[in-house]
Amino acid sequence: MHDANSRELYDRALSVLPGGVNSPVRAVRPYPFFVERGDGAHVVDADGNKFIDYVMGYGPLLLGHDLPQEVESRIQSQLSDGPMYGAPAEVEVELAEFIARHVQSVEMLRFVNSGTEATTSAVRLARGYTGRDKVVVMQGGYHGAQESTLVEGKSGGTGTPSSAGIPQSFAEETITVPFNDERAVREVFEARGDEIAAVLTEPILGNCASVGPVEEYLDSLRETTEEHGALLIFDEVMTGFRVGGLQCAQGKFGVTPDLTTFAKVIGGGFPVGAVGGPAEIMESFTPTGDVFQAGTYSGHPLSLTAGLEMLRYAAENDVYDYLADLGDQLRSGLTDVLEDRAPEYTVTGYDSMFKVVFTRDGPRDRSGQCEAGCRQDPDCPRFDYCPKNKADVAAAETERWERLFWPAMRDEGVFLTANQYESQFLSYAHTEEDVEETLEAYKSAL
Structure with a gap:
């Protein structure tokens, strides 16, 4: 993956913008990629690299980058x-x-x-x-x-x-x-x-x-x-x-x-x-x-x-039904991926929001758990291990998420929010094929 143009833009930005960015969450290390344009459920950076976008402007883009x-x-x-x-x-x-x-x-x-x-x-x-x-x-x-x-x-x-x-x-x-x-x-x-x-x-x-x-x-x-x-x-x-x-x-x-x-x-x-x-x-x-x-x-x-x-x-239109179904597919798929790759981790989110929290503990047997993301169900075997507040999320492997996992997902062509804390978002432009590709990326990155 080439990034010469983003690197040059960041070098210029450091001279005129504090930290090279206009919001600190964008200051990923060693430097952010600069987006040239949005394309449906994707963004294309200044070097022509294309990513499935789950940042969606940090939430506003319900329909994706291309409006009806x-x-x-x-x-x-x-x-x-x-x-x-x-x-x-x-x-x-x-x-x-x-x-x-x-x-x-x-x-x-x-x-x-x-x-x-x-x-x-x-x-x-x-x-x-x-x-x-x-x-x-x-x-x-x-x-x-x-x-x-x-x-x-x-x-x-x-x-x-x-x-x-x-x-x-x-x-x-x-x-x-x-x-x-x-x-x-x-x-x-x-x-x-x-x-x-x-x-x-x-x-x-x-x-x-x-x-x-x-x-x-x-x-x-x-x-x-x-x-x-x-x-x-x-x-x-x-x-x-x-x-x-x-x-x-x-x-x-x-x-x-x-x-x-x-x-x-x-x-x-x-x-x-x-x-x-x-x-x-x-x-x-x-x-x-x-x-x-x-x-x-x-x-x-x-x-x-x-x-x-x-x-x-x-x-x-069917925007909300579509997003709820696609969100369930994605979170259910992530739950299955974690069962094989990292059973201690937790899938969270509702409707078109989602995240994988790198929690450190949990039962190895995941049978009977919430199927499409944590629902804080007292009958779920993971209830006592699922995050309930900031302290629980902070106790997760936040450095691993940010320093190793985020760059690995970027290399797989998936653009996630920049740290363990920020939610991720689906849009009406995302497809089942995007979800399948994303699940394969999670398998590789984890």
Whole structure:
């Protein structure tokens, strides 16, 4: 595999971009390959190498790199009408109506420009609505590059910043607990419930290897927040309109949050974000309320057109059924591969998300296990070994995954997310042949 052009581009990038990249997760060693173009379920790099793509822009590309003709033509039509206006456009209303029609918890939305901006706005809204300051987040959850959630610490204690540049005073308003630990959340609320504005969580830890909730965990968060007058915020930036179809992950798991953050899929590959919830809460945003939120590019007509047309296409075709079936095929195939190659490893993920976690322990006999990825089933023989939280994923062979496995899969022509933590994604452009080729690559790389 040739990489001279990517190497030269990276050499140039180091002179003008910190670390040669615009997001640290892209800084793979010894250097990243530079993508020249997307092609359906593939990317082609600057040296002409072609890879099956399971990064999919880190989630937004539900349909793959090549959009259906009707979707592409409507995006081009919007572009020809001008990129933006500084005034409302009909597409803002149409996409908001579409989301509110399909997501039970949402009556109103405020569109923003990224997942980070969505979660930042949701936290501010929760604090303004409740009159409280503290927020509970999950260890291993990721809610964008914002001060309120770039926090780490012991369960239930005062957090400390996980990045330079964040004052300790910011982190002191954030309480961290392990995901899937119902008792830890209840203890925090028993001690400080009248100070807590919200619990902010992903329904699935998308940036922590797609770890899913144990039975009744999300329900317990709903009950605890209601008991104490706090809000429950689901960060569906990653899972929104990807897991659970048009009802999103909250519909799949049957739990209704107070607020939901969206991004990725609702922009169809363009920058976007949104906060959604009942009118009573959402109207706390200015101009109807006192919680300030604004943005020059908010409700950008090109992004919203791309998102709306992609979601309409998904709703009118078999996109979600196809992806759920293909995801099951891939995860089931990976389970079979691991039985022969690495029985201690764990397959995770739901619908069109997946990951193999290099867990270190587990029964050699895998009979009776979850067939298409861990479902946190207490009757599964691997239940006690499947990752439940960040600590479990961190205890896996993360260096082996990143330093040996990722490059080996690249050499096999498969592009995966860059480390053990980031989820991977299928698209409507992927085929059964792609899955078969991918499974052969896993066999070789493992």
